Amino acid sequence: MARTFDVEAVAEAMRESREFTRAMFDLVIAESDLRRPPADGFRPILWHLGHVGAFESYWILQRIKGDPTFAPRYDVVFDPIKTPREDANNLPPIAEIDSYLARVREEVLRFMQAIRDDQSQPLLRDGYIYNLVIEHEYQHQETLAYLLQLLAPELKSGGKRQEAGSRMPPASRLLTWSTFPAGHSRWARGVIRSLTTTNSRRTRSSLTAFA
Ligand SMILES: [Fe+2]
Numbered sequence: 001m002a003r004t005f006d007v008e009a010v011a012e013a014m015r016e017s018r019e020f021t022r023a024m025f026d027l028v029i030a031e032s033d034l035r036r037p038p039a040d041g042f043r044p045i046l047w048h049l050g051h052v053g054a055f056e057s058y059w060i061l062q063r064i065k066g067d068p069t070f071a072p073r074y075d076v077v078f079d080p081i082k083t084p085r086e087d088a089n090n091l092p093p094i095a096e097i098d099s100y101l102a103r104v105r106e107e108v109l110r111f112m113q114a115i116r117d118d119q120s121q122p123l124l125r126d127g128y129i130y131n132l133v134i135e136h137e138y139q140h141q142e143t144l145a146y147l148l149q150l151l152a153p154e155l156k157s158g159g160k161r162q163e164a165g166s167r168m169p170p171a172s173r174l175l176t177w178s179t180f181p182a183g184h185s186r187w188a189r190g191v192i193r194s195l196t197t198t199n200s201r202r203t204r205s206s207l208t209a210f211a
Pocket residue numbers: 051055136140
């Protein structure tokens with residue numbers, strides 16, 4: 001059966017979304033500020049990075065593909081029900097989370113490219129589950145935008161790290177993000193601009209525009 005969705009376009013959307021997610025974390029200068037709640041009543045900012053990977057792994061690799069988990073600790077720590085907010089402060093190092101995300105994504109892409117559409121399975125029909133994973137990550141990007149706004153401006157790089165060779169995409173590249181979907185790309189550009197400014201009045205007004 002021919003596919004009813006464009007695998008390459010979905011893979012590109014997944015890649016682009018993850019690149020933006022990582023760019024948001026690269027805005028924070030010290031990892032220690034990612035490992036603590038930015039205010040009372042929140043999980044650490046870093047929790048959201050592992051969570052998007054655990055969600056992707058659970059739904060695609062475990063529920064649909066039927067693989068056993070390869071990271072049981074991540075299934076617990078980054079599940080909001082299994083690990084309540086107040087217990088979510090003991091997180092793996094960010095480099096380890098990056099490796100986990102890379103392995104999940106590699107296996108997901110291999111699975112997506114290997115199988116055909118299965119119209120009898122609602123989660124696979126028309127690539128539904130891949131779009132669900134993308135939309136879920138977008139949702140957490142919105143949460144991250146709010147959490148990063150809670151951090152004091154001096155704790156964020158404000159664009160200095162991109163000049164020093166960090167993974168944050170250069171501004172010129174951010175301005176060309178216009179593929180899938182266009183609405184999200186415009187939102188992403190606005191977020192990066194608002195989060196890198198050190199002018200708190202401008203930051204607040206930008207946040208209001210996203211509400
Ligand atoms: Fe979530």
